[in-house]
Amino acid sequence: MKIILDVMGGDNPPEAIVRGAIMAKESVSSRIVLVGNETMIREALAKHGADENDFDIVHSDGVITMEDGPMCIVQKKKDSSMAKALTLLAQGEGDACVSCGNTGALFTGATLIVRRIKGVRRAALATIMPYDNDVMLIDSGANVTVTADYLVHFAYLGSIYMRKVYGLEAPRVAIINNGEEKHKGTPLVLEARELMLGDEYINFVGSVEGQELPYAKCDIAVCDGFTGNVILKTSEGLSNYITDAAMAAIKAAGNASEEVLEAMEKIRRRFDSTEYGGAVMIGLTKPVVKAHGSSDSNAIKNALICAEKYAKSDVTSDIEKAFEVLDPLAQLANGGKNDSKK
Amino acid sequence: MKIILDVMGGDNPPEAIVRGAIMAKESVSSRIVLVGNETMIREALAKHGADENDFDIVHSDGVITMEDGPMCIVQKKKDSSMAKALTLLAQGEGDACVSCGNTGALFTGATLIVRRIKGVRRAALATIMPYDNDVMLIDSGANVTVTADYLVHFAYLGSIYMRKVYGLEAPRVAIINNGEEKHKGTPLVLEARELMLGDEYINFVGSVEGQELPYAKCDIAVCDGFTGNVILKTSEGLSNYITDAAMAAIKAAGNASEEVLEAMEKIRRRFDSTEYGGAVMIGLTKPVVKAHGSSDSNAIKNALICAEKYAKSDVTSDIEKAFEVLDPLAQLANGGKNDSKK
CATH class of the missing domain: 3.40.718.10 (Isopropylmalate Dehydrogenase)
Incomplete structure (x- = not known):
């Protein structure tokens, strides 16, 4: 290769x-x-x-x-x-x-x-975040303005990728939202959530809030690229800021052992964005x-x-095969009911 | 009182x-x-x-x-x-x-x-984040869908509050964006940025990205309430997650001194959202x-x-006086040129 x-x-x-x-x-x-x-x-x-x-x-x-x-x-x-x-x-x-x-x-x-x-409405940028589990954030910055059906496609793309590359059998898809309750969300999020709820090709687990992302609530967090960029950049900045502050505080304590400093350095590296594998375009x-x-x-x-x-x-071949079946235009005409896939 | x-x-x-x-x-x-x-x-x-x-x-x-x-x-x-x-x-x-x-x-x-x-188009929810400086995030979760002129009003409200309550002479206002470059942003952000750039009542310093928030780039970060909620919740979750992971790693090192553990505990409290003073509605x-x-x-x-x-x-009186002058409807009719304020 x-x-x-x-x-x-x-x-x-x-x-x-x-x-x-x-x-x-x-x-x-x-x-x-x-x-x-x-x-x-x-x-x-x-x-x-x-x-x-x-x-x-x-x-x-x-x-x-x-x-x-x-x-x-x-x-x-x-x-x-x-x-x-x-x-x-x-x-x-x-x-x-x-x-x-x-x-x-x-x-x-x-x-x-x-x-x-x-058949893919929009390619997406996806980033894996290193928490209790590997969480894919999709879109993490490419598609700044989207429609609800783009978000559904991001869920398809992320699901196939996490299945093939990360070996998850039925990756759990959540949508980034400002609350779990039914009435919460922008019109875009409400529409996309409705589409995903009715979609048998997505293992949809509902809304996820920012504070839940580190705690294995989902494998794939779907959002528009503006929101994704904000999540990613905020996380990067805060990770660096907190681990730097913690390291400085520990050093200032005056008697930190070598083992303690090493443990803290490992934590710093774990949350350092430059240690990640990069974002993938799917x-x-x-x-x-x-x-x-x-x-x-x-x-x-x-x-x-x-x-x-x-x-x-070879996840690309899997996506090609899947989208032959998904036939997105027919699906959209059906209001997300996916009749065309059966 | x-x-x-x-x-x-x-x-x-x-x-x-x-x-x-x-x-x-x-x-x-x-x-x-x-x-x-x-x-x-x-x-x-x-x-x-x-x-x-x-x-x-x-x-x-x-x-x-x-x-x-x-x-x-x-x-x-x-x-x-x-x-x-x-x-x-x-x-x-x-x-x-x-x-x-x-x-x-x-x-x-x-x-x-x-x-x-x-005269206030929409009240806003504002949260102060505890970084290198006190950064006000406005709106931090109340107005999920907004227009560009709401964002301008959030900038006014935040500016008056940070002046009066935090004693800043000319608080620096930035807009949350997915990049600093001129072409970056959603249509909403592009429009609001244009309005703020031409507004003599706002000390506008441009776009700010998530990773810059901890590093004193602005005093007020303006965004819609969906984005603000996502920033806040992501920050809360990540703060807890990282400080817990760091504390666990340090304890696992086996020989952490009392001073080191105390220093780490202080860091944990500093970034713990329950230590904040709450969000204010302005x-x-x-x-x-x-x-x-x-x-x-x-x-x-x-x-x-x-x-x-x-x-x-008594910041409420200041806002009342300011909005008598700002006259938002006349201002909007002027395309943000603020002629009505002179």
């Missing part, structure tokens, strides 16, 4: 990203294709004592920055490393693609270049993984491991 | 709530009016060795539960303790009201019984404070302290 890595995105390109690829060599069996400025890639490989022959290198000019709008990837920046990486994936030159660049551009590029699986014909924007080498390594797992699971 | 306390809401009424009132006696100079089942109140006071003469007691029948819809407070449950407490406040029998019951019912009751200040003619639903006695005590501070600051 081959994993295509855009090395020009994120906060410290390309060196930290190339270094992540070198680190990943021990953990992934796939060959890694480095896409970006060739000279800089060779310099970064040399600096870290890596053998150029262990990687494929594909040159590209131009970089998509965080300030670029999402459409730039198919317009004025269609020669950028991110566009090149996705084009290689679409052309079959690799089995998965990883980037830590601009999320909006990556999502737009993935949708327009790699393309959605037939609903596309090929696996695309978004690593964190402030990705260090370790985060890139984990994103590459995640991408290989995603590609090897 | 008198503070009216609904003792029948929350998870453990009325005993834990009456006990909170007893505990608050040392910290507040106001007389506390206990509203609820008279027999149960007298029993709770006796149980904790308190003198009945230190409190006013007002009997009411009926309790609003978490399952009741928001309108019940003016319909079939208009004799409940919460309705009674708000009615006493509206009639001038007290200077502030505290309840830990159903948020939706309390907010609806506050709006319909205590009433909004003239934009009403009188102060109403919502204590946490799972309030223990300590949370009730802190909510009573918060209510007294709110009432003593």
Whole structure:
């Protein structure tokens, strides 16, 4: 297998990203294709004592920055490393693609270049949160405005992924809400909840509130991408803030043992977002993984491991087969009653 | 001054709530009016060795539960303790009201019984988060669906409150968003940001993302009540989860000193939502404070302290004066240009 890595995105390109690829060599069996400025890639490989022959290198000019709008990837920046990486994936030159660049551009590029699986209303960005169980937050930032039927599709996509990649038999789907009671929720949430309640293809367990997310109430938490982004970013910020404050307080106590400091450092790492495997884009014909924007080498390594797992699971074929049956347009015409699936 | 306390809401009424009132006696100079089942109140006071003469007691029948819809407070449950407490406040029998019951019912009751200040489009629920600075999250759960001009009013209300009650000269207002870049945001956020940018009465500092909230980027974070509820609940859940995990890990290390355990316990308390002073409802003619639903006695005590501070600051008069000038309808007609204020 081959994993295509855009090395020009994120906060410290390309060196930290190339270094992540070198680190990943021990953990992934796939060959890694480095896409970006060739000279800089060779310099970064040399600096870290890596053998150029262990990687494929594909040159590209131009970089998509965080300030670029999402459409730039198919317009004025269609020669950028991110566009090149996705084009290689679409052309079959690799089995998965990883980037830590601009999320909006990556999502737009993935949708327009790699393309959605037939029948999927919208691809989604999904992030696994490291709590009592692995909880998938879907959409975690790509689709800022959605309709109720998009949310239902996110539930389908998340269910298939968690079944295939995480081995859960009947993943429990919940919808993010501001309360459990029947009258709680925005009109969007109320409509989506109604659709999911009546859907035999979703193991729907009702509403979930933010404070319940760490406590194994569901395997998949569905929401719009704005809400998902807010949950994820708030969690990241607070995790760092609290673990830093705890570490500082323990050190200030003056007599913390080495074992205590080590235990606290482990807690800090457990909740550190750069330790996660990256967010996956689901609903596309090929696996695309978004690593964190402030990705260090370790985060890139984990994103590459995640991408290989995603590609090897062949969940994409499962989604293709499922959506042949789900036939979303007929379903919508039926008001979510799913008669068309029977 | 008198503070009216609904003792029948929350998870453990009325005993834990009456006990909170007893505990608050040392910290507040106001007389506390206990509203609820008279027999149960007298029993709770006796149980904790308190003198009945230190409190006013007002009997009411009926309790609003978490399952009741928001309108019940003016319909079939208009004799409940919460309705009674708000009615006493509206009639001038007290200077502030505290309840830990159903948020939706309390907010609806506050709006319909205590009433909004003239010119305020919507009252808001605001919560102070305990980070590098005190950050007000407004709306933190009451107005689930909003328009851009409601968000502008939340910014006005929050600014006046933080100026008067927290002594900030020019509180920095930010809008919760999924990115700092100009193109980021839902249509609602984009519209509200545009309005705030052109508003000379708001010290607007732009968008803020969840991970920036702990790091003193703003004094007031504006959002719709759905998003605010999600931020608050996610933060509460994660705070408990992480501090519990850290405490467990430190204890498991086996040789943690007393000083270390104490330091960690302090961190846990700092981020424990029941230690907060409760959420304030702003934009009403009188102060109403919502204590946490799972309030223990300590949370009730802190909510009573918060209510007294709110009432003593007389911020309500400031808001009345400000909104005479702001004249929101004229302002809206001007597309947010505020010409009517000059």
